[in-house]
Amino acid sequence: MTIVRGVVAGAVGYVLGAALIMAIRAASGAAAWEVESVTAGAWLFALTGWLLGVGVWRYWARPWFGRPADTYTTTGWRRYFDFDTDHKVIGVQYLITFLTMFFMAGLFAMLMRYELMGVGEDILNSDQYNSIMSLHGTMMVFVAVAATVGAFGNYVLPIMIGADDMAYPKLNALSFWLVPPVLVALTASFLLGGYDTGWTGYAPLSVKNDVGGLFFNLAFFSLGLSSIVGALNIIVTVITMRARGMTWFRLPIFVWSIFVTAILSLIFTQFVGLAMLLVILDRTAGTVFFDPASGGQPLLYQNVFWFYSHPAVYIMILPAFGITLEMVSHFSRKPLFAYRWAVGGLLGIMGMSSVVWAHHMFTSGMAEALRKPFLASTELISIPTGFIFLSALGTLWLGRIRYTVPMLFALGVLFNFLIGGLTGVFLADVPVDIQLQDTYFVVAHFHYVILGGGIFALFGAIYYWFPKMTGRMMNNRLGKVHFWWMMVGFNATFLPMFILGLQGMNRRIADYTPGLESANRAVSMGGFFLGTSFVIFLANFIWSWVKGPPAPDNPWGARTLEWQIPSPPPHENFEIPPIVLADPYGYGEPGSVHADLGGNGRSESLEEGVQA
Amino acid sequence: MGNGDHSTTSQTKDRTHSDRQPGRLATVAFIWLLVTVLAEITVAAIEWQPFAASREATISDDAFNLLMVLATPVFTFVIVVGGYALLRDRHRGDDADGPPIRTSRAFIATWLVVTTVLSVVVIITPGFTGLDELRAEPEADLVIDVRAERWSWAYRYADSGVETQGNLMLPINRRVLFRISSTDVIHSFWIPAFRIKKDAVPGQITTTMVTPRKLGSFDNQEEMRVQCAELCGVGHARMFTGVTVVEQDEFDAWLAAAGG
Structure with a gap:
């Protein structure tokens, strides 16, 4: 649906832009229709229309005009075709x-x-x-x-x-x-x-x-x-x-x-x-x-x-x-x-x-x-x-x-x-x-x-x-x-x-x-x-x-943060914001920890001791 | 720079590696030397360039060959050092990590010095020296106006006023100045056997010089051609003519016959 809205709004944009360019051309004495001039000008309008139609208007721009933004409710695979x-x-x-x-x-x-x-x-x-x-x-x-x-x-x-x-x-x-x-x-x-x-x-x-x-x-x-x-x-x-x-x-x-x-x-x-x-x-x-x-x-x-x-x-x-x-x-x-x-x-x-x-x-x-x-x-x-x-x-x-x-x-x-x-x-x-x-x-x-x-x-x-x-x-x-x-x-x-x-x-x-x-x-x-x-x-x-067989959280045993959370990650990525203690490359260094992700009770000294 | 927060930890664990280092380094250095010598011999044995027929071709080919000599040890260094590590340091079943080596002052310093020196060397020679050599003989014996248009080449011998299309005739061992122009889009005047190339730009006269050093023609050598080297539309691939280099008296006779 999103894409259909975008295509329609894009087409409307093209027509509006084309009309504008053709009017300008006609006013300046040129033939109104010339495919390249009209299309080049109309492209910007079509692009704008497409973006508005595909979601910018509903989820983003409506509040600019005092209206509430639409609530985004798409779930599952349809999200990949939506804004x-x-x-x-x-x-x-x-x-x-x-x-x-x-x-x-x-x-x-x-x-x-x-x-x-x-x-x-x-x-x-x-x-x-x-x-x-x-x-x-x-x-x-x-x-x-x-x-x-x-x-x-x-x-x-x-x-x-x-x-x-x-x-x-x-x-x-x-x-x-x-x-x-x-x-x-x-x-x-x-x-x-x-x-x-x-x-x-x-x-x-x-x-x-x-x-x-x-x-x-x-x-x-x-x-x-x-x-x-x-x-x-x-x-x-x-x-x-x-x-x-x-x-x-x-x-x-x-x-x-x-x-x-x-x-x-x-x-x-x-x-x-x-x-x-x-x-x-x-x-x-x-x-x-x-x-x-x-x-x-x-x-x-x-x-x-x-x-x-x-x-x-x-x-x-x-x-x-x-x-x-x-x-x-x-x-x-x-x-x-x-x-x-x-x-x-x-x-x-x-x-x-x-x-x-x-x-x-x-x-x-x-x-x-x-x-x-x-x-x-x-x-x-x-x-x-x-x-x-x-x-x-x-x-x-x-x-x-x-x-x-x-x-x-x-x-x-x-x-x-x-x-x-x-x-x-x-x-x-x-x-x-x-x-x-x-x-x-x-x-x-x-x-x-x-x-x-x-x-x-x-x-x-x-x-x-x-x-x-x-x-x-x-x-x-x-x-x-x-x-x-x-x-x-x-x-x-x-x-x-x-x-x-x-x-x-x-x-x-x-x-x-x-x-x-x-x-x-x-x-x-x-x-x-x-x-x-x-x-x-x-x-x-x-x-x-x-x-494919289900992947564990960290199949490679790597130390960067993305491997410390579930596969695939939850929407908000981390349950609570992690605190980073060292760079992620501490291989072979005993006791080296890249980050504390909370979970089993993060110590207060850690909360205080780390500078953001 | 380069030193992390953990350089002092875990000294005991990688002592075995540290002890093995000198032996490894000697082995790798030996392999690298051997491979480099073999590679340099191979590189020297290969004929990289096609038919070379001008003074400029010698300069360009010498530059290429010198860069090959210089690039070979760099290539073999990365291949041998990396390859040695890939073969010797592969994971062998246990879950242990490697030694936490975060930096090596000696290795980084050596790397910096060597790569900087190499870069400066190639800038100076064959870079600047080659350019200076190319420009060393600015006096022309013969001036030819080259006109490119889609999709053909036309030549005008400035002194005699002779105009030709098709094959480009040149005398051997004479310094030739080409004044190149285009009537429509950008073309590029390239003679592979001479190692010269210069774009033909609308609204501009560009120049390049060459001294042919060998007799020859397109019939014997495909590199003896004027080839358009800048995409100019549908006829681009076939926008070429032959080049023929002849003795001076033969050239004079040809020019006279052509109306000069």
Whole structure:
């Protein structure tokens, strides 16, 4: 019902907005109906209508007008389709939505690899290939940006800091319900013929292409709104909702990683919103930001776009670092080694991430004098990144390593990101980058970072927190089969892509010169192998959710707070607010306790002795 | 930094580990050295780059090869140290935790120094030195205006006024300046065999220089092509032409025949 209300209100919003824009157009002497101008303007009204209809009006906005808010009465599975403000419901909504997007984008990748198996056009013509490739990239970037933060930043983070919910539960629901319009825009784009710019949407190509391109801009803009709202909520939650005694250096490293990610997201997402907005205005309102004939500047787009989109790479990878270090500590049964250096690494990456963006533009025609500073800043960011490996290696060393499925994924992240990170050092070197920019070397590099790092960590996190979220265990053996299948498939696909890039295959092409055919065939075979690994995952995921054996409260024997409460957690998470006594990594330290959860009578001295 | 509240606890329990440390460290160091030597030999034996036909290609390839030499020990270090721990320190049935080692001043200090030195080294060389080398010869013998449009390349030899489409003819061992422009969207002027690439941006003239050092053509070497490297729409994949490098007298004859 909620969704129906939202759709109706969204449609009403679109009609109202369209009428307004058409009136303005008619008044200024233009033809009233022009699909792009009308749709771009009406989108904002449709978005507002959708949000009001889906729950903002009934549960939130009515009191602003002196009316009582509706009581939220939805229970059971229907809550996942409603404007629910429980962070645990929202976490699941994010997870399922973005997993769906991940598998759709994965199918697009399979199509691309099928087309690229041989020279010439097979199943896709160049136009279709460009559209499929663009949608694959866009959707995967959306997944990488939002899936981990949305799912586990919401579900796990509040429990880890001993809170009963996020700081702004309604805002949290709003940030999720901004996501379905993103899916609508992407679908509309696909049905209207797609767009041919890739996810980077460089102007002026993105100004000149067909109407599908507009929906790409609207989708990215809308996801940006969702990211900003969600980031604000996470930042306030971590600052204000920590339990008593949860000092900054007692925070689980995963919380740190999400906190730092949210800061990046809050600061930088507006720039990609701006880039999209400028393109939309050039397309629909007659502005000339990117039209050189009228004084516009195409490189402006790249600067604004990468000013977000390089920090966005860290928005994708920092949560993966947090997850990985979390697993490495709990499954090595050792304290996280050099905890403060790991935190310093996250903060160092955050600080430097805003001064490296032009390394995407070494061959773009930007001022030559900028090459050296951006080369240097990019190479230097490997120092704080190295702290993550310092911490991981130091923790593994002399541990009691348990090869659980999530631990395998964490180790996979370390291996894959090692390759992704080291090849980044090559691409930061300008004489090398001049050759490798826009080749498959870059494609391989960022897949090692985003898929091999970010998405491997996402799957590790799913295996790790699934018992907490669902109250059921996933099948361990199938999990291990999935890991090794995915790990082998991933490396079989993307390692040869480095060679393809070195041999001179440029990216984003539906066809290539004959000398590249055999390597492309190998890459495609690896890709299909990688793709099928997810069948195992899906079977395990769905079956375990329905019929998996009941999970104990703490199946991993981990020390963070979420494992000290029932699986799945009760609505308010904790019976009484916990008091934190030490960081959660006191493995092997006799008498070390992370937190007192009350229960058998908490001593008064404890209540008094702990500073909030 | 790095030291938690518990560094003094549980000393007795991990004494056995501390005693074993020097032996472990020596073993790991030995394995790492061995693996690194083998890896460096392998890396050196592999031909990473395709056909290289210009002065710039040598600079770029040398930079790549030097980075390979430097990256290999880093890669092997993480693999050997991590791999050793994964094999030796696996959980063996009991429920005991590992030793509560929260920090190691020596390890962290060494790590900091080594990673900082490595980063600064790669900035200086092959980074800055390579860039300086690329820019070391600014005088051009031949100027060619490159015009990109969807989806073709057009060349104009500035001195003679000769205009061509299709194959790009160049004389060997002459310094060539390309002045690149676009009439519609962004393209990128890339010659894989030369290791040069520069975007063609509407409303802007971008430049790049190259000195061809080898004879050759697209018929013999696929890398001898001008390839568009920036997505420009439906014809992007096939927006390439051949490049032919010939001796100076042959080039002069060709230019004269073409109307120069």
